[in-house]
Amino acid sequence: MSAQQFFFIVTAFVILFSAMMTVLSHKMMHSALWFVLALLGVAVIYALLEASFFAVVQVLVYVGAIAILIIFSVMLTRKAMEDTGSPVNKTWVLSLVIVLLTTVGGFLAFRTWGALKAFPADLLPVHYDIGELGLALVDPERFALPFEVTSILLLAALVGAIYIAFGRKEDNQ
Amino acid sequence: MTFIADPITFITHWLTQLMGGWGWSATLIQVLLNILGSGILVLGAMVFTTVLIWAERKLGARFQDRPGPNRVGPWGIFQTIADMLKIFTKEYITPVGADKIPYNLAPALAVAAVLCVWAVLPFSSTVFGTNIGIGLLFIIGVGGLGEIAIILAGFGSNNKYALLGAFRAVAQLVSYEVPMVIVLLIPVMLSGSMGMNDIVAAQSVPFIVLAPIAGVIFFITLIAENGRAPFDLVEADSELVAGYNIEYSGLKFGFFFVADFLHAFTSALIFSTVFLGGWQGPGVENAPILGFVYLLIKTLVVYFIMLTLRFSLPRFRIDQMMNLNWKILTPLALFAFMVTALVNKLLPAGNNLIRIGGLLAVNLLLWFITNWALSRFITNQPRPVVSGARPVAIGEKKTVVKEETSA
Numbered sequence: 215m216s217a218q219q220f221f222f223i224v225t226a227f228v229i230l231f232s233a234m235m236t237v238l239s240h241k242m243m244h245s246a247l248w249f250v251l252a253l254l255g256v257a258v259i260y261a262l263l264e265a266s267f268f269a270v271v272q273v274l275v276y277v278g279a280i281a282i283l284i285i286f287s288v289m290l291t292r293k294a295m296e297d298t299g300s301p302v303n304k305t306w307v308l309s310l311v312i313v314l315l316t317t318v319g320g321f322l323a324f325r326t327w328g329a330l331k332a333f334p335a336d337l338l339p340v341h342y343d344i345g346e347l348g349l350a351l352v353d354p355e356r357f358a359l360p361f362e363v364t365s366i367l368l369l370a371a372l373v374g375a376i377y378i379a380f381g382r383k384e385d386n387q
Numbered sequence: 388m389t390f391i392a393d394p395i396t397f398i399t400h401w402l403t404q405l406m407g408g409w410g411w412s413a414t415l416i417q418v419l420l421n422i423l424g425s426g427i428l429v430l431g432a433m434v435f436t437t438v439l440i441w442a443e444r445k446l447g448a449r450f451q452d453r454p455g456p457n458r459v460g461p462w463g464i465f466q467t468i469a470d471m472l473k474i475f476t477k478e479y480i481t482p483v484g485a486d487k488i489p490y491n492l493a494p495a496l497a498v499a500a501v502l503c504v505w506a507v508l509p510f511s512s513t514v515f516g517t518n519i520g521i522g523l524l525f526i527i528g529v530g531g532l533g534e535i536a537i538i539l540a541g542f543g544s545n546n547k548y549a550l551l552g553a554f555r556a557v558a559q560l561v562s563y564e565v566p567m568v569i570v571l572l573i574p575v576m577l578s579g580s581m582g583m584n585d586i587v588a589a590q591s592v593p594f595i596v597l598a599p600i601a602g603v604i605f606f607i608t609l610i611a612e613n614g615r616a617p618f619d620l621v622e623a624d625s626e627l628v629a630g631y632n633i634e635y636s637g638l639k640f641g642f643f644f645v646a647d648f649l650h651a652f653t654s655a656l657i658f659s660t661v662f663l664g665g666w667q668g669p670g671v672e673n674a675p676i677l678g679f680v681y682l683l684i685k686t687l688v689v690y691f692i693m694l695t696l697r698f699s700l701p702r703f704r705i706d707q708m709m710n711l712n713w714k715i716l717t718p719l720a721l722f723a724f725m726v727t728a729l730v731n732k733l734l735p736a737g738n739n740l741i742r743i744g745g746l747l748a749v750n751l752l753l754w755f756i757t758n759w760a761l762s763r764f765i766t767n768q769p770r771p772v773v774s775g776a777r778p779v780a781i782g783e784k785k786t787v788v789k790e791e792t793s794a
Contacts, residue, residue, distance in 0.1 A: 243542060247489060250535060267521050270528040278531025278564075282557060285538055289550070344520060344581060 222262055229255035238301050245301075246288050250281045264337050267344055392674040395514045428516060429502055436649050437467040443648065443694060450698035477637035482545055485634070490543030494635065494642030496536035501650045503529040508656060509584050511666045511678035522583035523571055526657060527564065530612065533650075534560050537631050540643075544634035552630035555705070556621040560612060562709065566716040567608035573601040573727050574661050587665035595662045597746045600723040600754055602662040604716055609654040610693060611712070613647070617700040620708060652690060659685035719757055726753055 232251040239245040253276040260269035324330055351361045390397045399420060406416045441456065441464055448455025456463030481490065507522040509515035519525060534557050541553020575581050577597055578589035595602040611618040621630040632643045659665060663685045666678025703711070730749045734742040 243486075247539070266519050267524070270521050270524045273531055274524065274528040277535060278528065279561070282531075282534055282538065282561060285542075286554075286557075289542070289554075 218262060222259070225255050225258045225262070229259070240301060242288050242291070243285070246281070246285045249284065250277055253277050253281060267347065391676070393511075393513055393676055395511075396675070425506070425516065428505055432502060432505055432649060433645065436645050436652070437471065439648050439652055440467045440470075440644075443651075446691075446694050447698050450695070471641070474638055474641045479639065480634075480636045482634045484545040486543040486545065488543075489539040490634075491639070493536045493540035493543060494639045494646075496539065497533060497646040498642050498649070500529050500533035500536060501646050501653055503532070504653050504657065507583050508660055509587055509665060510682060511675040512588075512671060513675045514679065515584060518582055518584045521581045523575060523581045523586065523661070527568060527571070530560070530564065533646075536646075540635070541631040544631070546634050548628045549631050549633055552621055552628070552633070556614060556631055559614065559618065559620065559708065562712045563608045563611040563716075566604055566712065566720040567612070569717070569720040569724055570601045570604045570608070571661070572724055573598045576724075576728060576731060583660060583665075587660060587667060590664040590667055592743055593662060593664040593667070597743060598662075598723070598727055598750060599747070600719065600750045601727070602658075604720050604723070605662065606658060606689075607716065609658055610696065611708075613651050613654055613693075615647075615651060615693070616697040617703050618708060619702055620705055651693060652686070655686045655690040655693060656682075658689050663689070715757075715761070719753075722753060723750070726750075 229252050232248045232255065235248040236245045236252060239248060253272065257269045257272040257277070260266075260272055350356045352358055402420060402423075403416055406419070407413070444466070445455040445463065456466035459465040459469045481487070504526050506516035507519060507525050509518070537553050537556045537560075541550045541556075544550075574586055574594050577594055578586045580586060580589070614621045632640060635643060659682060664681075665685075666675075666682045668677060668681035671678040671681070726749050727746065730745055731742075734745045736742070
């Protein structure tokens with residue numbers, strides 16, 4: 215087992231465990247913190263794949279911004295800090311069966327797929343160049359359209375946030 | 388490669404040959420040397436912090452016209468070591484109802500987040516932790532870990548004041564990241580790379596000359612990210628006790644303390660690397676060790692300016708702090724970014740006088756326009772008076788009662 219495989223297995227288990235604890239924690243705040251750990255684990259996976267840009271962006275955007283936003287909203291939610299109810303509802307048996315079936319089915323289906331067992335090829339120096347990524351994002355032949363569509367999604371989110379935050383006129387009077 | 392000109396590379400070569408002579412594999416030697424190097428870097432940073440704490444206390448005392456630490460050793464230079472010994476022996480107090488794991492994780496994470504930055508900073512042309520292609524983004528990214536540490540401390544302490552302090556601290560950090568990131572795009576644009584080594588190598592003319600507005604905004608946001616005066620609202624002891632770290636005692640409090648001082652010095656280091664040319668200086672091609680000296684001098688000058696501001700300015704109110712960020716720094720950063728991008732493309736490439744002069748002129752023009760607009764805004768909008776003037780207290784003259792004194 216190479217060092218890369220060792221780190222991958224350890225990280226994968228950490229991600230899976232923290233993802234499970236995100237759902238199973240009794241306190242909402244703990245869920246948010248486990249979620250942060252899962253996001254950090256994904257950043258480590260990116261780093262193992264030599265995608266250093268994505269690893270850092272994962273930390274910057276998800277841990278530095280989104281996770282903090284989630285933690286803020288959890289902390290400001292009424293009584294969320296003392297919430298100690300059961301984290302699962304009645305359908306947990308059904309969900310477990312579905313998840314197990316999907317996992318086993320996926321395992322059986324992908325077992326014979328050769329690409330899974332092959333190691334990823336080493337990246338060429340050109341792949342480390344962030345400029346390539348930037349050019350690809352604005353090239354009409356490649357990813358310009360998805361990139362712009364994503365920005366419309368963000369705009370919609372922004373408008374929605376302003377609508378929620380902006381007090382209605384009739385309420386003020 | 389002589390020992391005098393470049394000692395670190397010399398020692399590395401010597402160690403590699405020594406261990407190669409023992410028949411160890413090249414990978415193992417590389418891993419061992421990396422561990423050794425990062426260990427020395429981290430230890431050096433931590434030991435250097437003890438000197439920094441003394442220097443800051445002594446200088447702060449001089450600014451405020453008092454002697455400062457002067458008992459332990461000459462000029463009190465061993466005061467920090469005495470404080471360290473004291474803090475080692477103090478009791479750890481865990482508050483009732485504290486969340487153990489976040490509570491204990493927070494101090495370590497706070498220090499780690501600062502030390503992570505040192506991994507990508509080039510100390511001379513040959514000595515650097517690692518040269519990843521996205522060094523600048525990495526520096527901003529690990530700042531997010533520091534925010535998580537503050538939240539963990541505020542939440543884990545089970546204390547309302549700690550929680551409020553954490554809210555304030557994180558709100559400030561997240562807000563000031565916006566102009567900081569915009570402004571950092573300008574060095575990236577001018578050097579054509581996000582790697583710290585490339586940014587330093589591109590600065591035969593320091594970027595503070597090419598983009599002075601960006602430099603000033605970056606400097607202000609760095610102080611704000613530190614949470615130091617005039618941005619020390621986190622530590623507003625009259626309102627918030629002492630922020631997110633009130634429930635910590637002993638070495639755990641010491642961790643936050645070290646993180647704070649180390650963060651201040653690291654900020655000065657980042658500023659001199661990104662805007663003042665890092666290790667660039669006369670004669671570094673022949674003797675890379677000189678680059679280390681240049682970087683240290685530049686960093687200490689920046690650090691001294693930071694201290695001057697810290698000890699001479701009063702604290703902002705929270706609305707003033709937010710107004711400065713969102714209404715002045717962010718729009719100015721956006722304008723500076725757009726103007727620099729445009730002028731940089733229009734003028735001929737390379738470090739010629741036309742390009743340097745053009746960028747400088749455009750920056751100065753933007754500066755004067757901002758200054759003019761702000762002064763007009765201030766004169767047209769007088770400060771709202773919240774309450775009327777207080778009546779002046781006039782001491783009543785009381786006559787001495789003769790009978791009582793004589794009796």
